[in-house]
Amino acid sequence: MQAVKNLKLHLLAAIVVVLAEMIGIQKFGLVVLLPLLYALVIGGILSAPALRILDGKQMDRAAKFMPIAMLVLIAKIGLDIGPNLETLLNSGWALILQEFGHFFGTIIFGLPVALLLKMKREAIGACYSIDREANVAIIGEKFGLSSPEGRGVMGMYICGTVFGALWISLLAGIVAQMGIFHPHALAMGVGIGSASMMAAGMGSIIAAYPADAQLIQAYAAAANLMTSILGIYFALFVSLPVTIKVYEFFTGDRRQNKEAIEAPVNN
Amino acid sequence: MLENIAKLKDYLFILLVTAAYSLLANVVGYDSPLAGPSIGCLLLVVIAFVGIVISMLPGFRALPMVFWVSVVAVVVSVPGFPGGDWLLSYTKQVSFLAITTPILAYGGLCLGKDFEAFKQLSWRIVPVALAVAAGSFLCATVLAEFVLHLEGIF
Numbered sequence: 001m002q003a004v005k006n007l008k009l010h011l012l013a014a015i016v017v018v019l020a021e022m023i024g025i026q027k028f029g030l031v032v033l034l035p036l037l038y039a040l041v042i043g044g045i046l047s048a049p050a051l052r053i054l055d056g057k058q059m060d061r062a063a064k065f066m067p068i069a070m071l072v073l074i075a076k077i078g079l080d081i082g083p084n085l086e087t088l089l090n091s092g093w094a095l096i097l098q099e100f101g102h103f104f105g106t107i108i109f110g111l112p113v114a115l116l117l118k119m120k121r122e123a124i125g126a127c128y129s130i131d132r133e134a135n136v137a138i139i140g141e142k143f144g145l146s147s148p149e150g151r152g153v154m155g156m157y158i159c160g161t162v163f164g165a166l167w168i169s170l171l172a173g174i175v176a177q178m179g180i181f182h183p184h185a186l187a188m189g190v191g192i193g194s195a196s197m198m199a200a201g202m203g204s205i206i207a208a209y210p211a212d213a214q215l216i217q218a219y220a221a222a223a224n225l226m227t228s229i230l231g232i233y234f235a236l237f238v239s240l241p242v243t244i245k246v247y248e249f250f251t252g253d254r255r256q257n258k259e260a261i262e263a264p265v266n267n
Numbered sequence: 268m269l270e271n272i273a274k275l276k277d278y279l280f281i282l283l284v285t286a287a288y289s290l291l292a293n294v295v296g297y298d299s300p301l302a303g304p305s306i307g308c309l310l311l312v313v314i315a316f317v318g319i320v321i322s323m324l325p326g327f328r329a330l331p332m333v334f335w336v337s338v339v340a341v342v343v344s345v346p347g348f349p350g351g352d353w354l355l356s357y358t359k360q361v362s363f364l365a366i367t368t369p370i371l372a373y374g375g376l377c378l379g380k381d382f383e384a385f386k387q388l389s390w391r392i393v394p395v396a397l398a399v400a401a402g403s404f405l406c407a408t409v410l411a412e413f414v415l416h417l418e419g420i421f
Binding site for chain 2: 009010012013014016017018020021022024025034035036037039040041042043044045046047048049054056058059060062063065066068069070071072073074075076077078079080081082083092093094095097098099100101102103104105106107108109110112113114117118119122123126127130131133134137138141142145146151152154155156158159160163164167168171172175181182184185186188189190191192193197201223232233236
């Protein structure tokens with residue numbers, strides 16, 4: 001039975017989960033470290049080929065596990081949307097339109113850099129969105145996480161997790177101090193789809209415009225909620241196809257074997 | 268047909284393991300009781316499973332599982348859906364972060380075989396990541412500023 005064959009994998013995963021939770025959330029000023037980060041790092045270390053704890057097949061199983069496991073999280077996220085549907089539908093135009101900025105900004109800024117650095121199809125996974133959990137799930141399902149696109153999205157996810165909040169807070173702080181943008185616009189900009197990035201960015205903007213603190217918080221949270229909600233659907237139907245088309249247009253690099261994507265998930 | 272049933276059994280297994288480990292994380296990390304969150308976890312599994320089944324039905328297959336699972340969850344949580352409040356009262360007890368831990372545990376455990384490929388990717392992803400995040404923030408800010416100006420003028 002598959003479950004027994006992979007017992008080692010599942011036992012290891014349980015250990016990783018317990019260890020990560022035992023370390024718990026740690027805060028160092030602006031930097032917040034979460035158990036999910038430790039789980040990733042500890043799991044990553046345990047999987048190192050040099051240590052020979054896991055074999056290729058078990059790692060393949062782990063890779064197939066992740067996109068399905070993610071669905072539990074997707075369910076949880078979805079459950080937060082229903083109750084907020086009305087609030088969202090009543091948002092002003094600015095809130096709705098700036099979403100396009102969030103979604104296309106990643107491609108407009110990210111893809112050129114990736115292409116300049118001669119990244120291949122990893123660029124698609126890395127640049128099509130800000131790559132939070134749901135976006136990883138989308139790539140995982142479509143291309144598999146062992147694909148170049150999968151590596152791109154995981155790489156971006158890890159970077160976002162490790163220094164996303166720090167980077168956004170630095171950037172938001174600098175831009176806010178420059179005084180070119182209205183604090184409300186900045187607040188919406190910072191509602192990027194990741195709570196930690198939003199919170200960090202918000203802090204910097206409020207530091208520059210302390211009188212507007214309340215409204216900044218409200219706008220940022222609303223924008224963040226919108227990005228989180230629309231995120232899955234926009235990423236799926238717009239961002240991903242657009243990124244693939246743009247990437248293939250500029251590089252002529254089309255996926256070689258379509259069968260690889262359709263590989264059934266078993267074992 | 269048989270192949271699909273085998274797949275579904277496997278998916279259910281994966282969902283249950285994830286739920287069990289999320290519960291574990293919930294208890295270890297957030298000192299939660301067992302009873303409520305267990306039901307919450309099971310309900311999440313049910314929602315995910317329903318979404319997966321829908322995604323495998325003829326006609327619905329064009330859209331990925333991620334989409335259907337999230338649609339099921341949204342529908343169930345809209346105020347007025349029968350049983351929605353009851354369901355939410357349990358799923359609320361499962362922490363979002365607790366669910367992320369097992370997912371990333373498996374995510375980490377599968378990285379080893381791609382080590383070489385990641386090493387090739389490694390430093391390049393950093394400037395790209397910075398550009399992606401900056402892009403999202405800046406473009407949204409510019410658009411918001413633009414629309415706010417328009418609304419101000421009107």
